[in-house]
Amino acid sequence: MDVAAIAKEIKRDDMLQMYHYLRLTRALEDRVTALYRQGRIVGGVYTSHGMEAIAVGYASALERDDVIAPYHRDMGAFLIRGFTTGEILAQYLGKRTGPTKGKDGNVHMGDLRRGVFGFVSHLADNLPVAAGAALAFKMRGESRVVFTGTGDGGSSRGDFHEAMNFAAVRKLPVVFFCTNNQYAYSTPLRLQMAIPNVVDRSKAYGMPGEIVDGNDVAAVYLAAKRAIAIAREGKGPTFLEFKTMRMHGHSEHDPAKYVPRELLEDWKQKDPILKAERLLKELGYGEESYFQRVAEQVKSEVEAGVEFAEQSPLPEGPEMLEGVFADGADSY
Amino acid sequence: MVTTARATEEVSYLEAISQALDEEMARDERVFLMGEDIGTYGGAFKITEGFLQKYGEWRVLDTPLAESGFVGAAIGAAMMGLRPVVEMQFADFISCAFDQITEVAAKNHYRWGAAVPMVIRAPFGGGVHGGPFHSECPEGWFFHSPGLKLVAPSTPYDAKGLLKAAIRDPNPVIYFEHKFLYRRIKSALPNEDFVVPIGKADVKRVGNDISIITYGAMVHLALDAAQALTEEGIDLEVVDLRTLIPLDKETIYSSVRKTSKVILLHEDNKTGGIGAEIAALLAEDCFDCLDGPIVRIAPPDTPVPFSPPLEEFFLPKTSDIVSAARKLAAY
Ligand SMILES: Cc1ncc(C[n+]2csc(CCOP(=O)(O)OP(=O)(O)O)c2C)c(N)n1
Numbered sequence: 001m002d003v004a005a006i007a008k009e010i011k012r013d014d015m016l017q018m019y020h021y022l023r024l025t026r027a028l029e030d031r032v033t034a035l036y037r038q039g040r041i042v043g044g045v046y047t048s049h050g051m052e053a054i055a056v057g058y059a060s061a062l063e064r065d066d067v068i069a070p071y072h073r074d075m076g077a078f079l080i081r082g083f084t085t086g087e088i089l090a091q092y093l094g095k096r097t098g099p100t101k102g103k104d105g106n107v108h109m110g111d112l113r114r115g116v117f118g119f120v121s122h123l124a125d126n127l128p129v130a131a132g133a134a135l136a137f138k139m140r141g142e143s144r145v146v147f148t149g150t151g152d153g154g155s156s157r158g159d160f161h162e163a164m165n166f167a168a169v170r171k172l173p174v175v176f177f178c179t180n181n182q183y184a185y186s187t188p189l190r191l192q193m194a195i196p197n198v199v200d201r202s203k204a205y206g207m208p209g210e211i212v213d214g215n216d217v218a219a220v221y222l223a224a225k226r227a228i229a230i231a232r233e234g235k236g237p238t239f240l241e242f243k244t245m246r247m248h249g250h251s252e253h254d255p256a257k258y259v260p261r262e263l264l265e266d267w268k269q270k271d272p273i274l275k276a277e278r279l280l281k282e283l284g285y286g287e288e289s290y291f292q293r294v295a296e297q298v299k300s301e302v303e304a305g306v307e308f309a310e311q312s313p314l315p316e317g318p319e320m321l322e323g324v325f326a327d328g329a330d331s332y
Numbered sequence: 333m334v335t336t337a338r339a340t341e342e343v344s345y346l347e348a349i350s351q352a353l354d355e356e357m358a359r360d361e362r363v364f365l366m367g368e369d370i371g372t373y374g375g376a377f378k379i380t381e382g383f384l385q386k387y388g389e390w391r392v393l394d395t396p397l398a399e400s401g402f403v404g405a406a407i408g409a410a411m412m413g414l415r416p417v418v419e420m421q422f423a424d425f426i427s428c429a430f431d432q433i434t435e436v437a438a439k440n441h442y443r444w445g446a447a448v449p450m451v452i453r454a455p456f457g458g459g460v461h462g463g464p465f466h467s468e469c470p471e472g473w474f475f476h477s478p479g480l481k482l483v484a485p486s487t488p489y490d491a492k493g494l495l496k497a498a499i500r501d502p503n504p505v506i507y508f509e510h511k512f513l514y515r516r517i518k519s520a521l522p523n524e525d526f527v528v529p530i531g532k533a534d535v536k537r538v539g540n541d542i543s544i545i546t547y548g549a550m551v552h553l554a555l556d557a558a559q560a561l562t563e564e565g566i567d568l569e570v571v572d573l574r575t576l577i578p579l580d581k582e583t584i585y586s587s588v589r590k591t592s593k594v595i596l597l598h599e600d601n602k603t604g605g606i607g608a609e610i611a612a613l614l615a616e617d618c619f620d621c622l623d624g625p626i627v628r629i630a631p632p633d634t635p636v637p638f639s640p641p642l643e644e645f646f647l648p649k650t651s652d653i654v655s656a657a658r659k660l661a662a663y
Binding site for chain 1: 364390391393395396398400401402403404405406407408409410411412413414416431432435436439440441442443444445446447448449478479481502503
């Protein structure tokens with residue numbers, strides 16, 4: 001990590017803001033995990049614990065008018081796009097005040113006005129959709145960019161490949177990423193693909209690709225900036241492979257006994273928050289007392305969210321009948 | 333085969349579809365086309381012939397051979413304010429895009445309020461010796477997926493008007509166009525802009541004795557049977573559903589209340605087909621007005637076979653309708 005180079009390329013405020021969001025993501029998801037263990041969450045919980053730098057890094061590199069079609073461990077992207085902790089917790093609790101009004105759970109939330117597509121369980125389904133949004137931008141001559149990705153598991157889906165190929169052929173302003181966190185549920189990478197690096201998959205589509213340290217928020221941010229610039233210049237899609245590790249089970253119900261403990265110990269040293277703190281210190285942007293202040297600040301933000309969500313009403317049964325069809329099309 | 337012909341300016345079912353696309357593209361610059369070979373080649377059935385020259389390669393997009401990928405892309409473009417019209421080369425290949433249609437397009441509005449205004453044109457149906465992969469009627473798969481609208485016109489007028497309505501609708505619409513009718517059915521069309529509203533069935537022949545409820549190419553078969561039965565004094569009423577979702581229950585019910593007898597006719601396989609659903613609705617809501625059993629005419633539960641005698645055996649025939657109507661009339 002070349003500290004001087006980073007200091008030149010990333011503004012101090014941006015670095016500090018990313019640190020804030022790393023902390024907020026961790027605090028929010030840890031709270032969700034705790035609520036899950038108390039049996040207060042409706043449905044499953046899939047966290048980005050240990051992988052927060054990816055969504056925080058790329059979402060910070062985008063402009064407001066750009067669009068995100070997130071992966072299922074991209075909590076940081078929702079927060080950066082202005083989803084409040086209250087709304088997010090309301091979503092987890094199935095409340096009417098959640099972004100899907102109780103129609104869907106966990107990170108399956110989206111909002112066109114905030115430029116975030118709702119996640120679809122069927123992994124990689126949103127990649128062609130993201131390419132289509134980029135197609136609209138290109139057709140209208142807008143300089144907007146789309147950011148979308150999936151896990152190492154999702155990268156085996158046909159839709160992943162169909163989307164990459166289509167975007168490459170038409171040089172669409174989209175950036176594809178893969179969070180290679182070594183496991184897809186219990187399936188290790190070696191049973192997912194016969195190649196060591198997911199990035200090799202992009203070669204088949206004539207797409208430039210890069211391997212990035214997914215635990216280093218500055219590295220993610222800078223790689224995202226480079227790919228976004230290429231897309232904005234009309235030079236087409238880029239593929240980023242973020243190397244990281246899934247530090248919790250697939251979902252909070254999964255103790256992940258299939259993951260060797262030493263591997264986790266090893267990756268714990270590379271925790272994205274620790275890494276960011278080391279960098280901030282080296283840059284002279286922050287020290288322990290500052291980190292402590294941020295930790296307290298995000299904690300109260302999360303607690304306010306819990307209160308909001310818990311006090312929010314559940315939807316009434318018949319509300320489930322609403323909204324199957326649209327009356328008018330939102331022109332986003 | 334019946335054609336509602338006028339001597340002047342007859343337009344085929346295929347030309348009607350082509351006209352609708354052309355007029356909508358001219359009317360609204362957000363409308364664009366995607367599909368395999370639709371550009372220079374003009375599409376497998378030549379519906380978009382000349383469109384590339386007229387509208388350019390970004391409004392007539394030749395896509396890679398990847399139905400899931402380009403249907404997904406259409407969904408994304410639709411959410412961003414464009415109005416994509418996607419062509420399946422044959423309706424059969426819609427299975428490759430099934431996931432995008434049922435999981436993404438159909439559910440987005442319900443889940444998070446994002447409208448997906450797009451149309452998928454699906455050339456469907458048999459009678460052209462296409463075999464198991466070029467003759468399918470896949471509407472039943474989508475009939476069961478809330479959030480989609482399904483239309484299936486039987487005449488050039490309905491084909492044009494329903495396609496325009498589908499393009500202007502804020503929801504994902506699957507437009508089942510029948511290949512058998514492309515060049516076989518012609519009629520004169522109004523010069524002015526018109527739409528056929530989605531969700532409205534049409535009584536194609538008024539009759540008093542038996543209601544036959546159908547759609548697509550089977551409408552013409554029903555009209556032929558009705559013609560044949562007039563000599564025997566059996567008066568069939570032919571209801572063309574035109575839209576499968578949302579289903580026009582009112583028109584179905586009022587026809588059945590009038591005639592008290594009903595034949596459900598379709599080209600999709602019998603089990604779990606649209607006829608099965610309508611039979612159940614009639615049993616629920618019109619039981620007391622029925623004077624005979626609900627009769628279903630539909631192909632057996634096999635893939636569509638290739639060889640002419642096999643396919644002929646598979647498809648419903650006028651004689652099937654005639655004999656069913658005779659039995660029902662005697663009830
Ligand atoms: C098409 C599809 N098949 C199966 C699943 C069930 N499933 C959910 S997450 C998951 C593993 C995903 O692994 P990966 O893409 O590597 O992401 P990770 O969860 O490891 O971050 C599976 C199999 C699914 N959601 N979608």
